[in-house]
Amino acid sequence: MSLTKRTLALSAGLSIALAGAWGVARAADNPAHQRHEAMETVQESFKPLRAIAVKEAPFDAAVVKKNASTILEKLKEAHGLFPEGSGGGDSRAKAEIWSDRAGFDKAMQEAQAAAAAMAAVTDEAAYMPAMKTLGGSCKACHDKYRLPKQ
């Protein structure tokens, strides 16, 4: 490899690495982006639970436990990602999250409690009530503290 080519390859590699690092740094210090990612995972984990609820899939306590645990973990993660001043721009976070912090925290805690209860469901009879409570907790918080799509 000639010196020029080596220099070129090196600088290209370095650029890519730098761009990547910048992207990671940006995502890392942007709580709005991070909590959005966490919520996307919650939404994905909800799908197998819905499939059971509408009888597209059979009740399976292992599937329920796995997905509800992911939801709980991601909700906890997201809850810690609402620092003061992280609304605005593309974020759908309403100003009420910070003007009514106690109400928001309570709604988030209720969602986490509902996810924990869902993770503990082992019999089919308890499934639908747990589902309604969990989904209802998402709805209650989103109606009050989430803006329409931007």
Add this chain to the structure above:
Amino acid sequence: MRLFPRSPRVLAAIAVVLAVAAFVFWWLTRPDPFPASAIPTHQANLENGETLYHAGSCHACHRPPEGASDASLPSGGTPFPTPIGVFYPQNITPDRETGIGGWSEADFVSAMTRGLAPDGRHYFPAFPYVAYRAMRLPDLLDLRAYLMRLKPVRAVHPPHGVPLLGFARRGVGLWKRLALARPPWSAAGGTSASWMRGAYLVNAPGHCGECHNPKNWLMLEDLGRYMQGGPHPAGDGKVPSLVGLQAREKYEDAAQLTLALQNGEELGFEDLSSGGMGLIQSNLAKLPESDVRAISEYLLSLK
């Protein structure tokens, strides 16, 4: 040149012009109530009234503020923010003093289809009478009968937070000249009885177009862009388009949209929360399943 003419003739001319303008304004904005003689004899169907109550999501806007003891009753007063100010929706329980208990059938039909209070004042179009004009008269009377059988709640609300409230209210009469001159929605191109039912529920009592139709500069619905969504009336974010829901892979089929409207985010349909849609969905969930299915069929036919 003097800024203020002092000649008595000029002053008199100005006074005449102002008086004529005031008269024209007063004349153009005069109320035109629904005539009591046009109310037919009617045997009320309370079940139908209840269906229409939920189809119109009446409770969504007329709900009491948080913490009220009778939260399920439509005694009004929850602030309703709009670009021109904050409204406090009316108490529509049958309390004689603060609700609609003293309203005749003609009063109710006037309010619903002509945007007029029993005393002749205009309602602001935050109350969607433009859409309700398309409701059938027997349906309006059933809805009234249903409301009249709710528990009366005494509830007094603050005046609307609109600048120059009295003048603005009278001025709504001018806007109504334009808005009510348009023909009410009427069914066209029905493919099935269920589709027709859905079309009626969506366009007449459901008044979905109030938010999902974009509005032009006169705040009239832009029917050329029917149900294509637009800026959210509360000022932040957007109202989604209801056109091409299937092509855009929002819902697989009418069965799935029915499930979504019946359960909303309780089954993880998160698009049905936020921006006020969560409340609407909670109301629609109380409709008979065949009606929710009809709404879904109609909505998915919008391409």
